[in-house]
Amino acid sequence: MKKVILSILILTGLFACKKENIKSYNNDESASSVYFPIQEVDSTGDISFSFGYIKSNITDTSVRIxxxxxxxxxxxxxxxxxxxxxxxTATSDMFTIANPKLAIPAGKTADTVILQLHRVAALQKKNYMINLELQPNEFFQDKYLSNILTPGSTKxxxxxxxxRVMIDDIAGAPDWWRQGSTYYSLVNGYFGTFSxxxxxxxxTYYNADPADLTRTNWPQVDGNLYRILAWASGLKAYFAYMxxxxxxxxxxxxxxxxxxASAK
Structure with missing residues (x-):
């Protein structure tokens, strides 16, 4: 008897099921949005660039967003x-957008903005900001606008x-050119005060690699202690010539x- 009742329930359940169509994703109904993906992975979402750490004869560079x-x-x-x-706070002479047009190409879900940065004298004095915002238009909404990072809080x-893109033309001294460094006395004696x-x-003069020259242990590798002596003398001679x-x-x-004072 139990088997008969179980069979009836199963058959009833099968006949009761109705075919339902699974709804596919629709861009128009879901209101596509554009956003900066760096905001999902970076702690600040900012981009910073300093001309201070590149050769003085480089006047322009590109930042890809x-x-x-x-x-x-x-x-x-x-x-x-x-x-x-x-x-x-950045002025129009400090940057341009190099893209011929700003659009997500057909068949794609991403685009890259090329922000051309220009090395102007004002960047030597302080840091400037370029604040960018993606705003809604007929193709995109702002459904993916913001997120609270800490649950239960508003900040x-x-x-x-x-x-935000931060730009300047200011360099800080490498670790080995700072007071407290093992090399500071020697470096200051030959290179003098940092600027x-x-x-x-x-x-620029010695075609040095900025990434190499800013390493903490730069003076102690590859004979660089001797380079400090030679470079200081070479620049002193160059200053006299100029x-x-x-x-x-x-x-x-x-x-x-x-x-x-130690430069020969």
Missing amino acids: LIRTLGAPTAFDRPYNLKIMDTS PQRYYTKM TKKFQLIL QAQGTPVLEADGTPMKMG
Whole structure:
């Protein structure tokens, strides 16, 4: 009897099931959004670039910023709305957007903004900000706008449609050129007082690699202690030559650039 009742229940359940269509994703109904994916993985979401750590004869550089969409690709280009906010402190001569157009290409779900940065004198004095924001348009909404990082709190809040690019032309002294370093006395004796312009001149004049020159242990590898002596003497001779030509090498404050007292 139990088996008969069980069979009836199973058959009843089978006949009661109805066929339902699974709804597929629809871009229009779901309102596709654009966002900066760096905001998902980076602790600040900011990009910082300093001309201070590259050769003085380099006047421009490019920063590549990825833009991504939520949703499926389409068969046509989708322009997106990228705004330079009024809160930016960088002026128009400091940057340009190099893209011929800002759009997610057909068949794609991402695009790369190429931000061209220009090395102008004002960057030697302080840091400047370029504040970017992705805003809604006819193709994209701002459904993926922000997120509270700490549950149960209102801060910090990360905005996926906003990004800040920081730029300057200021370099800090490498560890080995700072007071307290094992090498400071020797380095200061030959290179003299650190300055951004002097550091950039060393990079340019000797075609040095910035990443190598800023290593903490740079003086102790590859015979670099001897390079310090030779480079200091070479630059001292260069300063004397330029002075004789009537074009002295000057620091940012207009005073003559000098090497340390030990430079020959």
